Amino acid sequence: MKKFKRILSILSLGLLTVLIFTACARNNNSSQSGSSSKSTTTKTSKNSSNKNTRTLIVYFSLTGTTKDAAQYIKKETGADIIRLRPEKAYGDYDSAARRGDRERRNNIHPALATNIPNFSKYQTVLIGYPTWWQRPPMIIHTLFDKYDFSGKTVVPFTTSMSTPIGPSQKVIRQLAEKDGATFKNGIRYDNNRSEVRSWLRNLGLLAK
Incomplete structure (x- = not known):
């Protein structure tokens, strides 16, 4: 047992x-x-x-034309995007024209309502704007007043009926280089998307 x-x-x-x-x-x-x-x-x-997580598109748009350009560039790059807004709205086109001209003639930099979070993380900043009197609106000057662009690469794009980008991008170049940034030539957006894609490809920003 x-x-x-x-x-x-x-x-x-x-x-x-x-x-x-x-x-x-x-x-x-x-x-x-x-x-x-x-x-x-x-x-x-x-x-x-996305390889463009350190790229930012920042733009000012009055009528929506520059907004459309910025949105298309975002689609092709996958970059972050933010719209610049003044503390005091420009109002309708005629009011904006009068105010914009006054700001230009008197070197007035309008206050920004927009805050750009984590701006320091971006390496490349594409700046979009309508061309006013062959120049960027003075709110673009405020952008450079408020944020430090040193060490970054700045690339402009503009919208206008016929004015080439040359005169306005000269201003952007001066602002960028004064702040210690690298400047690269921009483009006038006129719905020629093939041209825009080629421009982005040359910059190494095209996502696909």
Whole structure:
């Protein structure tokens, strides 16, 4: 009888050992599977991340034309985007024209209502604006007053009926270089999207 109990005890112990081993093996496989899944997810996320996360499009738009240009550039680059708004709105076109001319003639830099979070993280800043009297609106001067562009790359784009970008981008270049930034030539957006894509590609900003 004692011998039978001893045999039964040995068999029970063996069975218990097998069960414990099986459970540990399952847990180990589950852990490896979870680890593998996490690694794949991280890799996929890294591969799909946008290379232009350090690029910002900042623009001022009165009638919406420059906004459309900025939105298209965002679509093609995947860059962050923010619209500049003055503390006091410009009102309708005629009011804006009178005020804009007064600001230009008197070198008035209108106060900004817009706050750009984490501006220091951006390496490239594309600045969009309508051309007023062959110049950028004075609110662009305020942008350079308020934020530090040193070490960044500044690229302008403008909208106008016919005025080329040359005179206005000269002003942007002076502002950028005075602040210690690198300047690159911009473009006048006139709905020629092929030209815009080529320009972005040359800048190394085209997302696809």
